[in-house]
Amino acid sequence: MxxxxxxxxxxxxxxxxxxxxxxxxxxxxxxxxxxxxxxxxxxxxxxxxxxxxxxxxxxxxxxxxxxxxxxxxxxxxxxxxxxxxxxxxxxxxxxxPLSLPQNVLGMFHCPNTNCITHDEKAVESHFKIIQKCENIHFKCKYCEKVFSKETMTHHQA
Ligand SMILES: [Zn+2]
The missing domain is CATH 3.30.70.140 (Aspartate carbamoyltransferase regulatory subunit, N-terminal domain)
Structure with a gap:
C-alpha cells in the first residue's frame, strides 16, 4: 500500500x-x-x-x-x-471528508481596495465560494466582485 x-x-x-x-x-x-x-x-x-x-x-x-x-x-x-x-x-x-465551504468569513482581504470592508473595520469580510471546473473563485458579499483564488490574501493574524 x-x-x-x-x-x-x-x-x-x-x-x-x-x-x-x-x-x-x-x-x-x-x-x-x-x-x-x-x-x-x-x-x-x-x-x-x-x-x-x-x-x-x-x-x-x-x-x-x-x-x-x-x-x-x-x-x-x-x-x-x-x-x-x-x-x-x-x-x-x-x-x-473535505468539501469546499460555501462561504468564507473573516479570513481573507477583499482585493478590491474600494470595498467597504477596507474602510469599516467592523465589517467582517465575507466571500461566497464559486467553483467552475477546477477553478475556485471568491465573490465578495459587499462589492460583489469575483476574484480568483490566486489573488486572495489572508488577514494577518
Ligand atoms: Zn469586496
Missing amino acids: IMKENNLQVEAIKNGTVLDHIPANMGFNVMRLFQLHKTNQRITIGLNLPSSALGVKDLIKIENLYINEEQANHLALYAPNATVNQIENYQVVAKL
Whole structure:
C-alpha cells in the first residue's frame, strides 16, 4: 500500500491530526490557515515528499490538536485532495471528508481596495465560494466582485 510507505517518511504521532497529500508549496499556506505558528504543540512538517499521486507533496503532523469539519473545508480551498486523518493512540480513528465551504468569513482581504470592508473595520469580510471546473473563485458579499483564488490574501493574524 502507498499509504504505509508514506507514513514512514515522517515519525508517527500518538494523538493528533495528519494532513497529507497537500500539493507541494501549499504546506506553509496551510500552516497559516490553521494558525499553526501560534500553537505550542509539536508540529512536524514534511515538504516536497515523494508521492505517487502528486509527484511531490507536503505533509503536516500536529500533535494533540484536532481540526473540525469546518476547518477541513477551509483546507479544501488550498488542497481539495488533501487527506485529514485523526490519530488516537497511533491509530487512524477518523478521516475527515473535505468539501469546499460555501462561504468564507473573516479570513481573507477583499482585493478590491474600494470595498467597504477596507474602510469599516467592523465589517467582517465575507466571500461566497464559486467553483467552475477546477477553478475556485471568491465573490465578495459587499462589492460583489469575483476574484480568483490566486489573488486572495489572508488577514494577518
Ligand atoms: Zn469586496
